[in-house]
Amino acid sequence: xxxxxxxxxxxxxxxxxxxxxxxxxxxxxxxxxxxxxxxxxxxxxxxxxxxxxxxxxxxxxxxxxxxxxxxxxxxxxxxxxxxxxxxxxxxxxxxxxxxxxxxxxxxxxxxxxxxxxxxxxxxxxxxxxxxxxxxxxxxx
Amino acid sequence: xxxxxxxxxxxxxxxxxxxxxxxxxxxxxxxxxxxxxxxxxxxxxxxxxxxxxxxxxxxxxxxxxxxxxxxxxxxxxxxxxxxxxxxxxxxxxxxxxxxxxxxxxxxxxxxxxxxxxxxxxxxxxxxxxxxxxxxxxxxxxxxxxxxx
Numbered sequence: 001x002x003x004x005x006x007x008x009x010x011x012x013x014x015x016x017x018x019x020x021x022x023x024x025x026x027x028x029x030x031x032x033x034x035x036x037x038x039x040x041x042x043x044x045x046x047x048x049x050x051x052x053x054x055x056x057x058x059x060x061x062x063x064x065x066x067x068x069x070x071x072x073x074x075x076x077x078x079x080x081x082x083x084x085x086x087x088x089x090x091x092x093x094x095x096x097x098x099x100x101x102x103x104x105x106x107x108x109x110x111x112x113x114x115x116x117x118x119x120x121x122x123x124x125x126x127x128x129x130x131x132x133x134x135x136x137x138x139x140x
Numbered sequence: 141x142x143x144x145x146x147x148x149x150x151x152x153x154x155x156x157x158x159x160x161x162x163x164x165x166x167x168x169x170x171x172x173x174x175x176x177x178x179x180x181x182x183x184x185x186x187x188x189x190x191x192x193x194x195x196x197x198x199x200x201x202x203x204x205x206x207x208x209x210x211x212x213x214x215x216x217x218x219x220x221x222x223x224x225x226x227x228x229x230x231x232x233x234x235x236x237x238x239x240x241x242x243x244x245x246x247x248x249x250x251x252x253x254x255x256x257x258x259x260x261x262x263x264x265x266x267x268x269x270x271x272x273x274x275x276x277x278x279x280x281x282x283x284x285x286x287x288x
Contacts, residue, residue, distance in 0.1 A: 016163070023166030030173040037180065039198040039205055039246060041276040049266040065255075111256035115210075115249045116190040118258070119277055123192035137259040 042122055044133065059102045063089065064138060065109040069117045086117070089124035097130065104132040111137060182220045185209045190251040191280035198274055204242045206235055206270075210249035214257035225257075228264035236270045248276040 047053075057077040064072040073082040073092060084092065097103045105125050109118045118135070125133055187209065198205070208228070209217040216223045223231050236243045245265055249258045265273060 020159070020163040020166055023163055023170055027166055027170045027173065030170065030177065034173065034177055039200060039202070039244075039274070040195050040279070041198065041246065041274040042192055042194055043196070043198065043244075043272070043274045046262060046266050046271040046273055048269075048271065049263075109255040109259070111254060111259075113255045114251060115253045115255055115258050116251035118255055119190040119192055119251070119275060122275065123194045123277070126192075126194035135259075135262065137256060 042119065042126055044122070044135070047134075055104060059100060060104055060106050061093070061096050063105060063107045063121055065107065065113050065117050065121055067110050067113045069113070069120075071121060086120045086124060089121055090128040093125055093128040093130055097128070102132075103130075104134060105130050106134050106136065108136045108138040111140075182207065185211065185217060185248075187211055187248065187250040188252070189248065189276055189278045192275075192277035193280050195277045195279040198244060198246075200242075200244045204239050205244050205246050206232065207246050207248055208232075208261060208265075210247070210253050210257055210261060212250045212252055214253060216257075216261060225260050225264065228261060229268035232265060232270050233268040236268055241269075243270050244272045244274055245270050246274050246276050 060076050062072075062074040062076075064074070066072065069086065071084050071086060071089060073084055073089075074080070075096065093103075093105065107118065107121055107125075122133065122135070206218065211217070216225060216228060218228070218231050221231070232243075232245070247258070247261065247265075249261075262273070265271070
C-alpha cells in the first residue's frame with residue numbers, strides 16, 4: 001500500500017448517559033413495591049393459666065355476646081338484663097365506671113359468635129378506657 | 141443599538157446544570173433501599189381483619205412478635221405451619237422462653253371465625269405463658285365523632 005490510512009481512533013468510552021435513567025427506574029421500582037407491615041391491634045394481657053381471683057359481684061359488669069352481635073348487659077348480681085347494641089357499650093361502661101372504679105368487664109362470648117363481635121365489644125371498652133377486662137367463652 | 145463605550149458583551153448564562161452526579165445520587169438512594177428492604181418471612185394468608193377504632197400501633201420490636209393466624213375454618217397457622225389446637229402451647233412455649241418473656245403474640249383471627257376457636261387459642265397461649273396478646277385489627281374510621 002502506498003500509504004497507511006490513519007486508523008480512526010475507536011472511542012474508548014461507552015456512553016453512560018443512560019445510567020441515570022436505569023438507576024431511577026430501579027429506584028422507583030423499589031419505592032413502589034416496598035410495603036411496610038405494621039404491627040397494630042388491640043392489646044390485652046391474658047391472666048395466667050392457674051390464677052383465679054375471687055371477685056365480688058358488685059364489681060362485675062357482665063357483657064354476654066350473642067351470635068347475632070347483640071349484647072346482654074347485666075350489672076353484678078342484679079336480675080335485670082339489658083339488650084343493647086355494641087355502639088352503646090362505651091357509654092354504658094363510662095357511666096358504670098364512674099360509680100365504681102374497681103369495675104371489671106366480664107365479657108362472655110357465645111361459641112358461635114363471629115370473632116368480630118368480641119372485637120367490637122373490646123374496642124368499645126378500650127375506647128372507654130376500661131383496663132380490667134376478662135374475656136371468656138360462654139359456657140352452655 | 142445603544143452602545144456604551146467599553147461595555148463588554150455579557151457572557152451567555154450557562155443553560156445547563158451539570159448533571160454528572162445525578163447517577164451517583166440515584167445509585168446511593170437505590171443502595172439505601174436495597175439494604176433496608178426486609179422481606180416477609182412467612183406467606184400472607186387469606187383472611188380479613190376485624191375493624192376497631194381503638195387500634196393502636198404496637199411499640200414492640202419486630203423479632204419479639206409472633207404471628208398466630210386463625211383462619212375462617214378455625215385452622216391455626218404459626219410460622220407457615222398448620223398447628224393442631226392442642227399443640228399450640230408446645231409450639232409457642234419455647235419461642236416465648238427464647239424471647240426472654242418479651243414475646244408479644246399478634247393474634248390474627250379472621251373476622252368471621254367462630255369465637256370458640258379464638259378462645260381455644262387463648263387458653264393454649266395462657267398455658268404457654270405468653271400472656272401479652274394483641275388482637276390484630278384494622279383501623280376503622282368512625283364517620284361521626286361522639287363528643288364526650
